[in-house]
Amino acid sequence: MEVSGRIPASVLQLLIPQPRPPSTSVDRKQEQNKKGASAALLQEDDQLQIIKKHDLQILKEVGQGFYGSVYLGKWKGSPVAAKLINSHNVLAKKIKLKEVMESFWDEARILARLNHPNIIGFYGVIMDGPEILLATVSEYMIDGALSDVLMASSSLGRVLDWWTRIRIARDVALGMEYLHANNVVHFDIKSDNIFVNLRDAQHPVSKIGDFGLSGPLNSKKLVCTGGHGRGTLQWMAPELLTGRPLFATEKLDVYSFGILMWEMLTGELPYKNVDRDLIKRGVAMGELRPQVPSWCDPQWRSIMEECWSQEPTERPSFTEIVCDLQYLLARYSFRPQQVIGRQRVIRPRELVKPTQQVEVGLPPLPASAIDEINRRIAALPLGRDVLGYQGCPPPYQLFPQI
Numbered sequence: 209m210e211v212s213g214r215i216p217a218s219v220l221q222l223l224i225p226q227p228r229p230p231s232t233s234v235d236r237k238q239e240q241n242k243k244g245a246s247a248a249l250l251q252e253d254d255q256l257q258i259i260k261k262h263d264l265q266i267l268k269e270v271g272q273g274f275y276g277s278v279y280l281g282k283w284k285g286s287p288v289a290a291k292l293i294n295s296h297n298v299l300a301k302k303i304k305l306k307e308v309m310e311s312f313w314d315e316a317r318i319l320a321r322l323n324h325p326n327i328i329g330f331y332g333v334i335m336d337g338p339e340i341l342l343a344t345v346s347e348y349m350i351d352g353a354l355s356d357v358l359m360a361s362s363s364l365g366r367v368l369d370w371w372t373r374i375r376i377a378r379d380v381a382l383g384m385e386y387l388h389a390n391n392v393v394h395f396d397i398k399s400d401n402i403f404v405n406l407r408d409a410q411h412p413v414s415k416i417g418d419f420g421l422s423g424p425l426n427s428k429k430l431v432c433t434g435g436h437g438r439g440t441l442q443w444m445a446p447e448l449l450t451g452r453p454l455f456a457t458e459k460l461d462v463y464s465f466g467i468l469m470w471e472m473l474t475g476e477l478p479y480k481n482v483d484r485d486l487i488k489r490g491v492a493m494g495e496l497r498p499q500v501p502s503w504c505d506p507q508w509r510s511i512m513e514e515c516w517s518q519e520p521t522e523r524p525s526f527t528e529i530v531c532d533l534q535y536l537l538a539r540y541s542f543r544p545q546q547v548i549g550r551q552r553v554i555r556p557r558e559l560v561k562p563t564q565q566v567e568v569g570l571p572p573l574p575a576s577a578i579d580e581i582n583r584r585i586a587a588l589p590l591g592r593d594v595l596g597y598q599g600c601p602p603p604y605q606l607f608p609q610i
Contacts, residue, residue, distance in 0.1 A: 257332030287348040315419040326383030328417035349403035362475035371540045373472050376414045378533040383416040385526040388458045395421040395438045397464035399471045442478040443467045449492040459520035466515025470498045494518040
């Protein structure tokens, strides 16, 4: 891979993170107390693996970004994704190179600290060559971004089947639960930043990527100043669009996840053909949300609408979302054939104890059938134990109401 032309000497120093001045233990302690543990996660010196350019074999370009390109490559015999910062492109668009480099190194430092099956794996950075070459090298997902899958399906008049849709949402929620547990807010959850491998229909894989806008949870640093928030407009929470000062919270990601669920439901871009100013005003005032189709599963709709609630305090945590989606996934994995018709949906957090009776309008399944269903669910490698996750009651009375 070659970078054409020469980068001005005045900007070369921006491509490499500058060393911090030495500080005493007292200074470090004061700084840590001031910024908190979450900020320390991103501010401490990092041990990033440096990958030599000649160790990476570039195969083809697979995507274009605002700052550069993404390439499929091979490193140590494995396929990888190399995201190149094209400095000439940045300068041509009159973007502040310093801000781009800060975003690049922030993303690299965050990825280097994360290790979860639903977060894109990070291998290292490239910063050598006859010209300055700066790139992150990370895990390659064969089907690319979820947005590409949704677009391809929509062009053929199809949508994801319910089981696959719920499985992807559940896995993304698991990744987000991990991020928030590690004091990281993503700020840009959308289908463009979810990467998938759907070649095995029984075991679809989805992972969260693109941490260029990410920051520490509950940071003292404002994320919304002068009416400009972080993220992509259609997925931005109302509080980011009001112009009032705002600090980072996990509820910003929860709202974006609700819009992502709508994307997976319809395969369309949120607020397509709606003026940007109307989107800002409508979302900020609580008067605009994507239209939900009539065929939407009522529990999926309930989770989705709760996520995009106007008030941040009314949005669930990702731990609760995982619990709800796990239950929904179990429904579509083992739906009794003799039970048909739409019934009242009971959320996992609202379940009654097994000894209580549930009025559902249909006769309950035999106890032997319920036991067999629960036994099969418990044996599934779903990543979480459906029958005992985070205090969710055992679903002894779930299936008669489906």
